[in-house]
Amino acid sequence: MSQQQHPPEAHEPDPQRWRALGVCLVAGFMTLLDVSIVNVALPSIRTGLDTPESDLQWVLSGYALAFGLFLIPAGRLGDARGRRTVFIAGLVLFTLSSAACGAAQNSTWLVVARLVQGVAGGLISPQISALIQQMFRGRERGRAFGMFGTVVGISTAVGPLLGGLLIQAAGHQEGWRWVFYVNLPLGVVCVLLARRLLPDTPHAGRVRLRDLDPVGVVLLGLGIVALLLPFVQSQQWSGNGKWLMLPVAAALLALFLFWERRCSRRGFQPVVTLSLFRVRSYWLGCLLILLYFAGFTSIFFITTLYLQVGLEYTALQAGIAITPFALGSGLAAGTGGRLVSRFGRPLVVVGLGMVAAGLAFTALAVHLVPGTNAGWAMAPPLLLAGLGSGLVIAPNQTLTLSEVPVHTAGSAGGTLQTGQRVGSAVGIAAVGAVFFAQVGPDGWATAYDHGLIVSVAFVVAALIAAVADVAAGHRQARKGGGPATD
Template sequence: MTSTPPQTAQNAQTAQKALSADRRRWFALAIVMTAAFMDLVDVTIVNIAIPSIQKDTGATFSQIQWITAGYALAFAAGLITGGRLGDIHGRKKLFLIGIAGFTLASALCGFAANPEMLVASRILQGAMAALMVPQVLSIVHATFPAEERGKVFGLFGAIVGLGAVSGPLLGALLTQWNIAGLEWRPIFLINLPVGVVGLLLGRKFISESKAPRALRLDVVGVVLVVVGLLMLLYPLTRGRELGWPVWGFLCMAGSILVFAGLVAYERQKARRDGSPLIELELFKVKSFAAGIAVQATFGIALGIFFLVWTMYMQIGLGWSALRAGTTGIPFSVSVSVAAAMSVQKLVPRFGRKVLQTGALLMMTGLLIYIWEADRYGMGIASWQMALPLVVMGLGMGLIVAPLTDAVLADVPKEHSGSASGLINTVQQMGNALGLGLVSVVFFGSISDRLAPSATGPAFAHAFMNSLWWVAGVLGAIFLLMFALPKRAPAGAEAASVADEAGDVGGPAGTDEANEPVLTG
């Protein structure tokens, strides 16, 4: 009887473990995508419930702005830190902490006794999302080989579209149904069962991954990022409410000095111990640097549009939450369809032109919307909004999924957490800037003393004024996209070979340094 050679048995065991891991990673993908979906839904679901929240709690327009902007501020301020903590302590661990905290914060939002508690709970929710969300792309980037990432990012784009369509509709239904007399509160409480299930399944199916080198948290970098963002965004968000005081402008100008100090410190930190919070070397990757600029500007456009659109339909036109939610379905379906097609079929053939076409389509949709809002006035119908919303949705879908792939395509795996944190940070920073600009472009054109009969026309005028701003921002995005590579990344197979050859970064001469550390 011949025994199996130890080496052969070991190889068979290794192959079996690899096969098992291959099956598990798709379960892990479903779990992290569900978490991303939950975060996306939570943002859009709040927008549709704003009038109900305002009516039930007596919240002022400033507090309403903080319910949305407070989340974005905490999210933006913590994302880079969340990504780096995942690199250091394990992306699975931080993902599970994040989803547990997000679920708890959702419960606090749902049981908020007053607007102040709701704002504070939303800030906590944003902070927990900052721990959870960066791990999503990090886990995908570290777990899936290069040749499969296009398909995965295509799925991610479809999830973005599905989140966009589900959020407003689900929020409208939950608000309209007034379950158990809770009015708007179920929009937050619905996160509880989803979060608990995600936490339990995540512990079982997600494999742990870390940066291969021993990294330490850059505390000074964290402080500088948070201080810089707050100095920029807090006075912008509250400026109109406070009468645009001088200290606000000085604070925003001072944030530039803080960010300059951050860059200088991070360079010194990288030279000293190789463990900075922000990997400045990433900005030498052309696709990453250009994509980051587009992400930030795109966030500004979305931050303005979605908030003013909701207030226009529900407060300006006097529509119910359900009517407003269903009106947005053509937009969201179009986003989902275009996002699913763009990465797999269009970008490999047409490259950057796909993203630029998306920006032009969004601008075209906005101009049609402005024309219709002006022509039909207060008598505009939901079906008349369908055309501009479909055109805008197709344009957004052509941008969201390919842009993520373009930004991360050439990023070394060991920096995937930091890169993911940066991507989400700049988009959320742009989103918070957009929400802050709502004070200028929307409320700035509405008098503080309006007769009830003048509220609708004033909101309609402010909406059209805001859309001109959004169209201008999209024009800037179109120009920024010329800095993106003309063609799609060289190809999944080439990237995979580069990964295996150790050409994607990390300490020289060590193959292990170029692969994520996977356990469990």
């Protein structure tokens, strides 16, 4: 019976699964590249489409939010209907929406296309990890996940540089379109290869709509959008009436929690398994990463605008200037993965402290070295922040999921990723609102300074959550208790 369940182990030398992994890695590279590459294109989009500040924020926040909301339902859909089928559908949608983004004639068109692109990314991403688990066993699985982690780091590191090169080659006015068009040949090749190489999902069949929890997805999405609106539209929406959206957001999110509890009681699968939050390390880890993503993803947003619009850097120069953060993160990620089992949550505390210090020194560098040399002055502190970031993301994921029961591991991982994307959307909205409020009266340097303060505040809040987890662990150890499992 066990031999029938794990056919790849009976044919270990078969190279097919490694070629299939290559398809998965290219698709993952595309979806993650579209997070970092678009940041450096924002000033070009602003000029080319005469885009208001609020729409620039939605270009990033909308993608992150749609991506996050569809992660968990897409994972369930792939398990039920076939991962290859959902993977290919997501690739087709991602390729078509990338073409729509590149062809956009106005900012509303671009924002809607980015939302669709985010949905497609949400369809693809959970299939990658599920396919790796399906195709590989033992050490091979660890090697495959390690390769995927490397791709994640590379996509983040090369995004700003690739975006800068494309815009430099195609021109500032229309070059941003090629940031999206670059996905088209990759997408077409991936679809063709996925049809040939990816395996079917054993026991795939039909799925009930209620198992995807569409009501939960809609309530969570509406609640987050209501939360973002007054911040993203702060410059366009005059008066204090916009802040009434905050109690509306609170009501929608409360209704979401009520619905999720109701689903659990009735035996349906909720989009978020609330019982997971009884595990201290899990809920603190989820809170930590939500706050951290709110802080660190917003850095790229305001830094590229400051460099390109405020200091008149080219897209390529701006891409080079922010690359130290991505390089530092990529270099430290492997080290963090090796050290987390030895040092635990204190390693994350050290990483968050490095990020907060790096961002604070970046703000100081802008003051000490104003003007066009600011990009050079920012490089060392951004490298420090990036090295710290590498000690946060992967180690936190390992620690957050360490005490989760195995039968809920899929839902727990999906919820954690959803928190990352929601945190990105919230951070870009909040930091962007502060940044654009200061641009007019006080200039770009002051706006950048204020934006960084908000980013640092999010990172410090994440640091407090990490310290709280360490302190709780020490208290539990003094009492002689084992790790919490419920």
